[in-house]
Amino acid sequence: MKIRRELWFGFILMGLIILGTAGVMLSAEQLSRGHLGLAMLALVVVAIMLGFPTAFTLMGMGMIFTWFAYDRDITKTLDLMVQSAFKVMSNDVLISIPLFVFMGYLVERANLIEKLFRSLHLALARVPGSLAVATLFTCAVFATATGIVGAVVTLMGLLAFPQMLRAGYDVKLSAGAITAGGCLGILIPPSVMLIVYGATAGVSVVQLYAGALFPGLMLAGLYIIYVILIAKFKPELAPPLSEEGRRIDLPPLMSRVAAAFPGAALSGLLLALKGRNNANIPASYLLKQLLAALLPAIIVLGLLGLVWNSVTRPDPNLAYSAQSGAAGTGTSSGGLAEPPGSSGLREPPGAGGLREPPGSGGLREPSSRGGLAEPPGASGGLREPPASGGLAEPPGASSLRDPPGADGLREPSGGGLSEPPGSSGQDQHATALPHVPAPTGFWIGAGAAAVALIAFYAVLSFQRFEVFKMLLSSFFPLVVLILSVLGSIVFGLATPTEAAAVGAFGGFLLAAAYRQLTLTVVKDSAFLTAKTSAMVCWLFVGSSIFSAAFALLGGQELVEKWVLSMNLSKTEFLILSQVIIFLLGWPLEWTEIIVIFMPIFIPLLDNFGVDPLFFGLLVALNLQTAFLSPPVAMAAFYLKGVSPPHVTLNQIFRGMLPFMGIQVFAIVLLYVLPEIGLWLPKTLYGR
Amino acid sequence: MQKLLLAVDRLSSWVGQAFAWAIVLLTALITWEVFSRYALNKPHDWALNAQIMLYGLLFMSAGAYTLAKNGHVRGDVLYGFFQPRTQATVDLVLYLLFFLPGIFALTWAGWDYALESLAIREKTFSATPLPLYPFKFVIPFSGAMLLLQGLVEIIRCIACIRDGEWPSREQDVEEVDVEKLKKMVKVSDEDIAALAATAPRSAK
Numbered sequence: 001m002k003i004r005r006e007l008w009f010g011f012i013l014m015g016l017i018i019l020g021t022a023g024v025m026l027s028a029e030q031l032s033r034g035h036l037g038l039a040m041l042a043l044v045v046v047a048i049m050l051g052f053p054t055a056f057t058l059m060g061m062g063m064i065f066t067w068f069a070y071d072r073d074i075t076k077t078l079d080l081m082v083q084s085a086f087k088v089m090s091n092d093v094l095i096s097i098p099l100f101v102f103m104g105y106l107v108e109r110a111n112l113i114e115k116l117f118r119s120l121h122l123a124l125a126r127v128p129g130s131l132a133v134a135t136l137f138t139c140a141v142f143a144t145a146t147g148i149v150g151a152v153v154t155l156m157g158l159l160a161f162p163q164m165l166r167a168g169y170d171v172k173l174s175a176g177a178i179t180a181g182g183c184l185g186i187l188i189p190p191s192v193m194l195i196v197y198g199a200t201a202g203v204s205v206v207q208l209y210a211g212a213l214f215p216g217l218m219l220a221g222l223y224i225i226y227v228i229l230i231a232k233f234k235p236e237l238a239p240p241l242s243e244e245g246r247r248i249d250l251p252p253l254m255s256r257v258a259a260a261f262p263g264a265a266l267s268g269l270l271l272a273l274k275g276r277n278n279a280n281i282p283a284s285y286l287l288k289q290l291l292a293a294l295l296p297a298i299i300v301l302g303l304l305g306l307v308w309n310s311v312t313r314p315d316p317n318l319a320y321s322a323q324s325g326a327a328g329t330g331t332s333s334g335g336l337a338e339p340p341g342s343s344g345l346r347e348p349p350g351a352g353g354l355r356e357p358p359g360s361g362g363l364r365e366p367s368s369r370g371g372l373a374e375p376p377g378a379s380g381g382l383r384e385p386p387a388s389g390g391l392a393e394p395p396g397a398s399s400l401r402d403p404p405g406a407d408g409l410r411e412p413s414g415g416g417l418s419e420p421p422g423s424s425g426q427d428q429h430a431t432a433l434p435h436v437p438a439p440t441g442f443w444i445g446a447g448a449a450a451v452a453l454i455a456f457y458a459v460l461s462f463q464r465f466e467v468f469k470m471l472l473s474s475f476f477p478l479v480v481l482i483l484s485v486l487g488s489i490v491f492g493l494a495t496p497t498e499a500a501a502v503g504a505f506g507g508f509l510l511a512a513a514y515r516q517l518t519l520t521v522v523k524d525s526a527f528l529t530a531k532t533s534a535m536v537c538w539l540f541v542g543s544s545i546f547s548a549a550f551a552l553l554g555g556q557e558l559v560e561k562w563v564l565s566m567n568l569s570k571t572e573f574l575i576l577s578q579v580i581i582f583l584l585g586w587p588l589e590w591t592e593i594i595v596i597f598m599p600i601f602i603p604l605l606d607n608f609g610v611d612p613l614f615f616g617l618l619v620a621l622n623l624q625t626a627f628l629s630p631p632v633a634m635a636a637f638y639l640k641g642v643s644p645p646h647v648t649l650n651q652i653f654r655g656m657l658p659f660m661g662i663q664v665f666a667i668v669l670l671y672v673l674p675e676i677g678l679w680l681p682k683t684l685y686g687r
Numbered sequence: 688m689q690k691l692l693l694a695v696d697r698l699s700s701w702v703g704q705a706f707a708w709a710i711v712l713l714t715a716l717i718t719w720e721v722f723s724r725y726a727l728n729k730p731h732d733w734a735l736n737a738q739i740m741l742y743g744l745l746f747m748s749a750g751a752y753t754l755a756k757n758g759h760v761r762g763d764v765l766y767g768f769f770q771p772r773t774q775a776t777v778d779l780v781l782y783l784l785f786f787l788p789g790i791f792a793l794t795w796a797g798w799d800y801a802l803e804s805l806a807i808r809e810k811t812f813s814a815t816p817l818p819l820y821p822f823k824f825v826i827p828f829s830g831a832m833l834l835l836q837g838l839v840e841i842i843r844c845i846a847c848i849r850d851g852e853w854p855s856r857e858q859d860v861e862e863v864d865v866e867k868l869k870k871m872v873k874v875s876d877e878d879i880a881a882l883a884a885t886a887p888r889s890a891k
Contacts, residue, residue, distance in 0.1 A: 007765060007768050007769075009764075010764045010765040010768075011765070013764070047781065047785070048762040049762045049764050049765060050762070050765060050766065050777050050781070051761045051762055051763065051764075051765060051766025051767075051769070051774070051777060051778075052761065052762075052777065052778060052781040052782075052785065052786075053754070053759035053760065053761055053786075054759070054760050054761065054762060055759055055760070056759070056781075056785055056786045056789060056790070057781065057785055059785065059786075059789035059790070059793070060781075060784060060785020060786060060788055060789035061785060062789075063788060063789050063792055064788070077792070078792055078795065078796035078799070079796065081789075081792055081793055081796050082793065082796040082797050082799075082800045082826060085793060085797065085826055086800070086823070086826065089739075089742075089743035089746075089747060089822075089825070089826070090739050090743060091739075092735070092739060094742070095738060095739060095742040098710050098713070098742060098745055098746065099710070099713065099714065099717070102710050102714065109871075111871050111872075113872070114872050114873075148862060148863075150862055150863035151862065151863050151868065154863050154865060154868050155868055155871075155872060158868065158869060158872050158874045158879075159872055159874070162874070162878065162879070162882050165882055166882070494721065497717065497738065498717055498720075498721050501713065501714050501716075501717030501718050501721070502717070502718055502721055504710075504714040504718075505714055505715075505718040508714075522711065524860045526704075526707045526708055526710050526711055527703075527704050527707050527859070527860050528860055528862055529707065529710045529745075530703055530704070530706070530707035530710065530745060530746070530749035530752065530753075531703075531749060531752065531753045531756065531758045531862075532862070533710075533742075533745060533746040533749065534703070534746045534747075534749035534750050534752065534753040534758070534759075535753055535758055535759055535760050536746075537746035537747075538746070538750050538753070538759065539760065586764075587762060587764040588762060589760060589762070589763075591760060592760070592762065638863060641865055642865060642869075642879065643879070644879050644880065644882035645880075646882075
């Protein structure tokens with residue numbers, strides 16, 4: 001009677017909530033409207049647990065209680081409802097949700113996960129527990145790019161699970177690696193969960209992304225370390241690959257090259273080309289292979305060139321703003337934008353860029369919200385003074401503040417005159433503009449890159465070259481897509497919305513490159529995007545009405561008074577709140593937890609001096625566990641759906657437990673060392 | 688009856704799917720805007736407002752579509768373990784208690800709100816103003832679609848209470864379509880079944 005037990009579990013939980021609320025209500029000396037708010041909160045949790053669509057539960061409940069709160073004034077209630085709905089419709093943070101979702105569906109349908117997994121597991125063949133490590137790696141990359149837990153777990157269940165079982169891996173370990181890995185996508189940015197948190201808590205999504213990057217990578221790293229340790233100390237759970245599983249078959253032409261010129265791939269290819277008749281292999285084939293082999297060298301050289309150009313380049317903006325300052329054109333700080341990559345291009349002083357017409361006050365450029373953040377040490381080619389519409393900023397004003405509504409990015413060195421590190425010399429802004437000598441740091445970096453390249457080519461055998469080519473066509477495109485989306489957000493080159501749209505466009509390109517871009521794929525992705533966005537955003541419509549009612553009734557003050565009366569220290573408060581969120585993760589989904597409960601928690605943070613950004617990172621890590629904790633652990637059910645009959649749901653749940661333990665460990669680690677999350681936002685935005 | 692229900696389903700889906708193309712438009716618009724601003728140095732002040740309208744239109748009008756496909760997120764602690772009759776009873780009560788009043792109020796208020804906006808021909812605050820009132824009509828429109836779809840769902844609940852099983856719905860694209868995914872990575876059911884042979888070894 002398993003079903004019975006689940007039902008009992010739910011009913012007992014519901015009973016406890018109702019009893020608890022009744023206890024609070026009855027123990028109060030006099031019932032205030034705040035108590036009504038608390039009752040509403042308890043009722044809504046019970047109603048959600050009953051299983052009615054959450055968005056409408058919130059909306060209906062919110063409406064009824066708003067009506068009470070306004071002393072049965074229907075007009076006011078209706079006004080509040082429609083304004084809440086319109087607020088969600090015109091929310092410029094939530095707008096990136098459909099775009100990221102759309103990008104995810106397109107990338108998923110580009111169908112490169114098979115290649116990705118195969119290339120990664122061949123590349124990692126020597127690592128202990130290589131299949132599980134490759135699984136985690138694949139999941140981390142693919143889940144980050146798509147963010148669709150169900151699809152990633154199902155796909156990996158189809159691809160990696162059979163291979164691991166055949167290789168003699170423990171069922172529990174394999175299942176745990178797949179389910180835990182598949183959930184990484186909701187934490188590692190760009191993730192929808194962080195947007196939802198940012199929109200609810202009023203925290204900048206840009207900073208959340210910057211903050212969640214290292215905790216996300218840390219969690220993935222901890223998973224991988226755990227798997228490697230298991231494979232090292234309990235090899236019977238994750239035996240090393242057999243010779244057969246590790247062998248890489250060369251394509252016929254390539255094996256002829258390898259036979260004729262054994263040794264490193266690069267020299268082999270060069271020698272084959274040099275030979276009189278190219279060892280009977282078409283020269284075009286050899287040249288193509290050589291180009292692929294030389295790609296890392298070309299990229300490194302190109303990057304070095306760009307960096308050299310930018311660190312030695314006289315700063316045109318410096319010249320420009322100095323010029324315009326001298327000419328006294330005080331309002332010209334807006335809209336000067338150099339195209340990326342035109343680092344050599346010089347802006348003619350005084351005539352440069354687009355001048356914002358003074359008095360276009362309401363004009364709002366998307367770019368102004370991104371502000372400017374120059375990565376220290378990154379190529380200084382991309383440079384954009386905060387293009388604030390109508391915000392007149394005299395050039396040379398120090399400590400430039402962001403326009404209202406900006407995401408809080410600040411220029412690292414303040415003022416319109418920020419220089420890329422390394423470029424020295426105030427006197428460079430004359431007309432001649434000669435290159436300045438590159439700093440030593442650049443040459444050290446170049447040397448290190450050269451050594452790395454030499455080492456790379458020394459170990460690049462023909463087999464490894466095949467793996468490298470596979471990585472080139474599966475791993476690198478995804479990583480480049482993720483990094484460019486994330487990089488442009490975090491470094492302030494684009495708003496999350498813009499980056500998401502360009503990412504979706506990248507998804508189009510990726511699907512096209514893998515010959516998967518058909519009308520059906522686009523249609524399916526668009527329809528799924530519509531449904532997913534409707535699900536999330538209607539939830540917001542419901543919850544904004546609900547939160548308004550809760551605030552109107554004064555439930556918030558009651559909670560605040562109650563929490564403060566407990567005399568908690570900061571640590572106790574954090575632990576208590578995380579435990580509550582962890583427990584809520586059992587019956588509820590993360591969307592519901594964030595949109596309903598974060599508006600209650602966030603105002604409390606001030607009393608304890610907790611940074612909402614840091615709290616968001618803890619919550620995001622915490623909600624990971626919600627995906628892995630029975631009975632609502634969706635990941636387990638997706639995996640069960642595609643696993644062979646002898647794998648039981650219990651085995652999968654037991655396999656997830658150690659990974660859940662790692663998640664809790666990661667939360668503790670983040671709590672003890674907040675710098676893991678806060679270092680990057682601090683460095684970039686100086687908060 | 689079933690025919691009528693499916694017809695309304697199809698109407699909701701058709702509307703939702705028609706506006707789902709807004710996402711393609713949105714992607715194209717923003718990508719172009721980014722290109723235009725960074726490469727051509729020609730930002731458009733109306734772009735942000737247009738983006739927001741496309742986004743609002745996309746998700747609001749997909750509300751009924753999502754409801755028709757049973758895609759709104761539910762708390763799944765108990766619901767999945769209920770008998771269909773219990774599920775339908777819970778749903779029916781809560782549709783009448785929460786859904787109908789809530790959505791009806793939203794539609795009603797949205798209609799007034801949009802009419803007010805129409806009366807003054809409201810425009811966005813930007814250098815190139817876009818008309819705002821059509822966007823406000825999205826609220827009553829989506830609300831009405833949801834109301835219609837909600838009535839259909841209520842009839843479904845009643846049918847389910849009577850028959851003891853849920854009336855069927857039409858198929859739609861699923862986020863996790865196992866069969867499709869299997870085809871994508873070329874894994875067949877036989878392959879999975881063949882894995883049973885590994886059971887004794889992996890169990891040890």
